[in-house]
Amino acid sequence: MADFSLGETLLPFLQISVGAIFIQNFVLTRFLGLCPFMGVSKKLSTASGMGMAVIFVMTLATLFTWPIYTFILVPQDSTFLKTILFILIIASIVQLVEMILKKHSPILYESLGVFLPLITTNCAILGVTILNIESNPFTDSGEAFTFIEAIVNGIMSGVGFTLALVLMAGIRERLELADIPKPFRGLPIAFITAGLMSIAFLGFSGMSF
Amino acid sequence: MISNIPKELKRGVITENPIFVLALGLCPALGVSSSVVNGLGMGLATTFVLIASNLIIAMIKKAIPAQVRIPSFIIVIATFVTIVQMVMKAYLPGLNDQLGIFIPLIVVNCLILGRAEAYASQHSPINSVIDGFAMGIGFTAGLLILSTIREVLGANQFLGLTLIPGVEPISIFTLAPGGFLTIGFVIAGLNYLKIKKERT
Amino acid sequence: MKNTVTLTLTLTIIAAISAVSVSYVNQITAEPIRQQQIQREQSALAAVLPAGDSTYTDTLRRPADTLPFWVSYEQGIIQGYALKATTAKGYSSTIDYLIGLDAAGNIHGLSILSQGETPGLGARITEIASDITLWGRIFKGHTVDTGAEPWFCRQFSGLQPEQAISINKTIGEWPDLDSAGKVALQRSNEITAVSGATITTRTVKKSIETDIADALGAIERKIDDK
Numbered sequence: 001m002a003d004f005s006l007g008e009t010l011l012p013f014l015q016i017s018v019g020a021i022f023i024q025n026f027v028l029t030r031f032l033g034l035c036p037f038m039g040v041s042k043k044l045s046t047a048s049g050m051g052m053a054v055i056f057v058m059t060l061a062t063l064f065t066w067p068i069y070t071f072i073l074v075p076q077d078s079t080f081l082k083t084i085l086f087i088l089i090i091a092s093i094v095q096l097v098e099m100i101l102k103k104h105s106p107i108l109y110e111s112l113g114v115f116l117p118l119i120t121t122n123c124a125i126l127g128v129t130i131l132n133i134e135s136n137p138f139t140d141s142g143e144a145f146t147f148i149e150a151i152v153n154g155i156m157s158g159v160g161f162t163l164a165l166v167l168m169a170g171i172r173e174r175l176e177l178a179d180i181p182k183p184f185r186g187l188p189i190a191f192i193t194a195g196l197m198s199i200a201f202l203g204f205s206g207m208s209f
Numbered sequence: 210m211i212s213n214i215p216k217e218l219k220r221g222v223i224t225e226n227p228i229f230v231l232a233l234g235l236c237p238a239l240g241v242s243s244s245v246v247n248g249l250g251m252g253l254a255t256t257f258v259l260i261a262s263n264l265i266i267a268m269i270k271k272a273i274p275a276q277v278r279i280p281s282f283i284i285v286i287a288t289f290v291t292i293v294q295m296v297m298k299a300y301l302p303g304l305n306d307q308l309g310i311f312i313p314l315i316v317v318n319c320l321i322l323g324r325a326e327a328y329a330s331q332h333s334p335i336n337s338v339i340d341g342f343a344m345g346i347g348f349t350a351g352l353l354i355l356s357t358i359r360e361v362l363g364a365n366q367f368l369g370l371t372l373i374p375g376v377e378p379i380s381i382f383t384l385a386p387g388g389f390l391t392i393g394f395v396i397a398g399l400n401y402l403k404i405k406k407e408r409t
Numbered sequence: 410m411k412n413t414v415t416l417t418l419t420l421t422i423i424a425a426i427s428a429v430s431v432s433y434v435n436q437i438t439a440e441p442i443r444q445q446q447i448q449r450e451q452s453a454l455a456a457v458l459p460a461g462d463s464t465y466t467d468t469l470r471r472p473a474d475t476l477p478f479w480v481s482y483e484q485g486i487i488q489g490y491a492l493k494a495t496t497a498k499g500y501s502s503t504i505d506y507l508i509g510l511d512a513a514g515n516i517h518g519l520s521i522l523s524q525g526e527t528p529g530l531g532a533r534i535t536e537i538a539s540d541i542t543l544w545g546r547i548f549k550g551h552t553v554d555t556g557a558e559p560w561f562c563r564q565f566s567g568l569q570p571e572q573a574i575s576i577n578k579t580i581g582e583w584p585d586l587d588s589a590g591k592v593a594l595q596r597s598n599e600i601t602a603v604s605g606a607t608i609t610t611r612t613v614k615k616s617i618e619t620d621i622a623d624a625l626g627a628i629e630r631k632i633d634d635k
Contacts, residue, residue, distance in 0.1 A: 184393075
């Protein structure tokens, strides 16, 4: 009988998931993905649509960038090309997603509007691809992410982004009805809200198991 | 016709400030503004990329077909960011450590792609350089304001030197929430000044 | 058809020029980057490794990590060791450090090689203790001695990593203690934390405890095999 513990094999994935969603939340802790966070969080429906799109693009981006980095750039000693290569891959994926959405879900395509091509410049996507080729900060080994770990990290980082986005949209929909002082209307109160959310998420910092 | 430099500077720093007015480049604005040295370093690096990419894009704009506009711009921007990253690693390793992931992220700083699309692709190289310079200085100025507030309040320091010995700073300003709160209040403050000006 | 060809060609040319320029700059900067790292390591090594007339260096390969190490000899007798750790996960970055031990296994010196912790909090592990304020710098021309050893590292000297190092949270930070206080801390194998940066402090402490634990024995076995 092989020495196989389900808990042990799944532990890294649990660590990565909790880590990516709560402890190092992309928006509220790492400051990645702020432009869409501010721009798309006014309505809950667009927020969740954007979140889904981001999760999808992050996963696809990791799927392509990790192998290309590990099996082509590293052996060829050309890791300095990673920024250029990654951003081109991401731009192509977003183009692809745009075409698919236009064809199969025109309603979502319309409501996302100009924000869809903006996913390319969403620093969160490029951020997750770069983080995935560095050392895994969530497990104890300190080794680089394996392919599966990188995929999980990509998905969960997207989930964390969506969580922050959806929470923000829920709050902002209610803020619309509140009596906000004139100088604070619009961006300022959104930032202060994000700040308060960020304080809440600070509670997760340093957590490890 | 060459643009009027002081006029462009006023536009870049005040009336169309990238961070506070256009809300571009927010990620690095919050991510590296926990100390003035980092903010300054990031601002200057971004300004360099902005000027360089604006120049090249203005020079080759006629040769690029409209459909591959955005990918071409991205390649040019990514090239200069990679160069900046390598030069920093070689000659300013301490700053490189502190700025971390935000250096490669200059590529997706919506400010640079935004200026390439909105200005450099339609104006002469010289004017594009001036625009890049003005916007870059505006971005750096915004970063300086944010990082000064955050470093003074959050670490009781400026440029790494203590301000008032023995006083415990409000540490939250150097952490993530502090970034959000600071920029929220700064924009609110600027809005207040604008409203007051409109009333008179 | 012709349109697609033009599009692809344009993109390919731009990408090619980009790749060439980046490779060129890479060639120019590769050497200074290497030199930077070597220099950083060498000066850290000089600070933490006990002096001797010859140094032997090798790498310890363990299942969890690879540990470069140096052994210092004086007339063939071991004076001390230095180990380079690169897997300590701090609050917001990996903390690389070089730790020097004397022949008895006590800490001779600690040097932080790189960190990206929060400025004003965790980043203070490389802070040099000084009373220099901004005003002193501007009006009185006080300067900070940038070559001095950060107090966070200095307080590790003389401690025994093979026994548990504890963090004393009640007496404040190390530079504010008098010499009797510092000696007492050393005797009880304790350090003080950077105020507000418990995680960063704990990371460095734990990493020293776990990395040194089996390393010395393994190093001794490795050099005996030579």
